[in-house]
Amino acid sequence: MPTPVFLPVGSQATVKTLIPQELKDIGVRMVLANAYHLYLRPGVEVVEKLGGLHKFMAWDGAILTDSGGFQIFSLASLRRVTDDGVLFRSHIDGSEHFITPGLAIQYQEALGADVSMVLDECAAHDEPFDKVKEAMERTHLWAERCLKAHKHPGQSLYAIVQGGTYPELRRQSATYLTSLGFSGYAIGGLSVGEPKELTFSMLEQTVPLLPQDKPRYLMGVGSPEDIVEGVARGIDIFDCAMPTRVARNGALYTWEGRRNIRNAAYSRMEAPVMTVCGCYTCRTFSAAYLHHLFKSEELLAYRLATIHNLSFMSELMRRIRESIVSGTFEAFKNEFLASYTPTDEQVRLTQKQKWLKARRQG
């Protein structure tokens, strides 16, 4: 698979609103699914019985499953973390579950992912050194156990570097995990609230210590501008829910930055939201139509916006790859960052009432 690559997020075995063919048309080669979500619902054994994740979601492209480490530490309610594993409560129904590194691998093998991830412990970005160190050391212990548990020859297993925002821990983690020998190396626990300079600085500490010939994967990143910065620091794989999530809130990517399609400026615009875009949405509909769908809380709005944003990400990654091949990435990066205005604007979450209405209307 050509890299750098961006993986759309399909935690629950669906990239929200889209069918597999649309992902193909957009140029998507690999998606991320989440073992935590699928373990809780519909259950690993259900997916396995139905022929594995590819068949279940009718996707013949590649699938990377996250082990669920991050979700257990962010979504679930934690009961106890020991070297053995994590006791947690489901965010869906409060039921209690115990996961170990071995089980995490077993579940991902049963799901039939092409790439699986080790179980890791994620410390919050503002925790003290000792706490972060402890989480890192447990992540290392678990990585070893995952490697031992990993049996499926057709499945790659990636390690996850931790260490918070402490350069010495990041270096230590990268070096140690590299010594164990994985098929790929992820960098976890970044872009979780820390300042961006710190995110990038951690990459600079970590990436040079990872094997040159193995994929390097920055988990949960990100925005177009962060991806460009990540590529500049040697990252090959990215995943992030942001392009699809902000799409559903009406924020559409353009080469100049995110645009809020709900803005009145679009209410009569005959042109597509992005004139230079070749995606289905921009080829077919005016910005005014998309604006109308969002104002009317029509479900098609979320789908058309998702198609546009994933197409944008696909085109961004294509341009990045092209510029790397032609040796002009640095120029591309500077040009892109000069014209693209990042936004901190939190696109307003639509109220419960509107959703309910959209559902009720026939």
Place this chain on the structure above:
Amino acid sequence: MPTPVFLPVGSQATVKTLIPQELKDIGVRMVLANAYHLYLRPGVEVVEKLGGLHKFMAWDGAILTDSGGFQIFSLASLRRVTDDGVLFRSHIDGSEHFITPGLAIQYQEALGADVSMVLDECAAHDEPFDKVKEAMERTHLWAERCLKAHKHPGQSLYAIVQGGTYPELRRQSATYLTSLGFSGYAIGGLSVGEPKELTFSMLEQTVPLLPQDKPRYLMGVGSPEDIVEGVARGIDIFDCAMPTRVARNGALYTWEGRRNIRNAAYSRMEAPVMTVCGCYTCRTFSAAYLHHLFKSEELLAYRLATIHNLSFMSELMRRIRESIVSGTFEAFKNEFLASYTPTDEQVRLTQKQKWLKARRQG
């Protein structure tokens, strides 16, 4: 266009969740849009400026617009009804609007529909004779005015028979409107809460009085079983939001009746929800996957269920037409009604919280 035909509802210039190509693939030839909704949002002049409804929603099939009479009397808050027209308040923002028969035609011509409907006054099914008679007489007066206002030669104009559940009024309305000479005749104000026997009995009173060579359209009907009964009584055109609305609540049509895909029985079912179905959803996904999407409140669920139900309606209408051509409709009808179990079960509306969650999750 071959009839009998069923029109999916796209009130706000979108058949919820679907793109035009999907409608085509399903076999849809004509959709219904609503002048009331589009007048309020995005506004008739916006749609007109953008090239009309076909271009706006990228649909090159046929479009029938309802005048909005029914919506004004059901959704909007009424201020005053006189022979001149209706003063009403928008259900969206409470703004006040005045519509006349002439304006209703003007708006529908500006939208560029292929078929437009007269403005009618709808009485509730349980109103006394005098009230229903008054509404019918005003509907007749407005029908005359609509006919005079109708200028666009490329657009058909259909009258709407009213008269509630009073046979003499229904007969009077059908006879009078027929004498005016329209391109087609709709039957309005039925299936609005009255017993089904009464609905069918009103059709029996009305249809024989309408011209044999003009389309007869039963508005807002309906369920598969009601459509079969309607065809038996001479109806050519149906529209209804039900197949798409119940789809979004997880009720999927089969030849034996509606099935609730949220039911635990589907949680591990490898077969599609309907094995004999050729729709995209059934060709591609297991019932278990669809069950999972609904349980997870995934937006793709609503789309896949919509595709299935509209495909079912399309196939139902195809079988009806085929049986008419081969002179076996009566046998088809009896067989269908014997195997199809209608349901009064109200598929539980999903709670606000779940919608919000679906929107938030990335």
